[in-house]
């Protein structure tokens with residue numbers, strides 16, 4: 001029988017925590033009501049559960065529940081926010097600033113907005129994967145309506161200077177949006193302290209279920225206003241209509257509650273294991289870490305291997321579930337746009353592996369991973 005591979009791809013998705021699943025189950029069967037039903041107990045129960053979930057997720061980003069709406073995930077939140085801002089603020093301007101290492105959900109949506117008449121500036125990052133705040137400030141014009149910079153990168157774990165970006169945006173009177181999908185549940189996120197006006201995230205990257213996300217919109221100073229993007233009944237502050245995914249929201253809430261309590265212990269354990277992994281893989285001198293090692297998530301490491309073909313790497317390390325630095329976005333293989341933007345040459349971008357650890361990663365799994373990769377490195 002084929003053994004289950006070792007899962008080190010938590011940045012792609014995470015298993016649902018058992019405690020989250022347990023909290024969700026009643027909302028499929030006994031407590032199945034529609035939260036929009038205002039005339040009976042089934043509806044009240046569901047509504048109460050949704051509002052508790054909203055409260056818990058809001059608390060994880062340091063805000064109140066009236067500023068959070070639920071969506072199907074970060075991709076939808078990003079689409080609603082970018083397209084909605086471009087439409088609603090068109091009277092003020094058409095310029096958006098983002099960066100080259102964003103997730104495709106942001107980049108592809110920005111490309112669509114360009115076709116619709118927006119001007120988008122894609123900021124460079126340095127070798128560490130970090131944007132230059134002076135360049136950011138210089139890019140702002142009187143036509144700029146939005147700065148959209150991700151909190152933490154999904155491929156490298158590199159964390160931007162979010163509070164620095166927030167201050168600049170506040171000072172210049174431009175809205176600041178951040179894709180916090182990788183940061184949420186792994187590190188402190190506080191929308192008020194960092195002057196974040198719009199924030200997007202998904203439950204399934206933090207041990208909640210797939211298909212549930214949030215969109216945080218600041219209500220005051222400044223108030224972020226968005227047009228309805230999905231019509232049909234006026235749910236979720238009249239921005240995103242449709243019957244809510246009650247079990248998903250309950251699960252997201254439970255996952256947020258757990259993260260609030262356990263995030264720091266998880267972070268310490270994961271970063272200890274990551275250090276062991278990095279030390280063993282890089283000590284030969286034939287592998288190096290991509291991106292800043294100071295400003296990054298506690299669970300992620302992106303390592304390039306020298307003198308090794310990507311195909312060999314992938315084939316030989318089949319029993320370890322990781323991501324590679326190339327993507328089949330079309331029929332042809334392409335090196336990761338994140339690593340290329342950081343100045344990693346094509347060969348090392350292809351021969352790179354993202355290891356992302358999680359709550360359930362064990363030391364034994366890390367030892368086996370080290371063994372496997374050292375073997376692959378010695379094999380050639």
Ligand SMILES: *Cc1c(COP(=O)(O)O)cnc(C)c1O
Pocket residue numbers: 011012072073074075076103105150152153154179180181182202204205
């Ligand atoms: C996973 C991810 C997304 C997209 O999330 P979905 O749940 O697939 O919509 C967006 N941004 C980042 C940084 C991600 O890691």
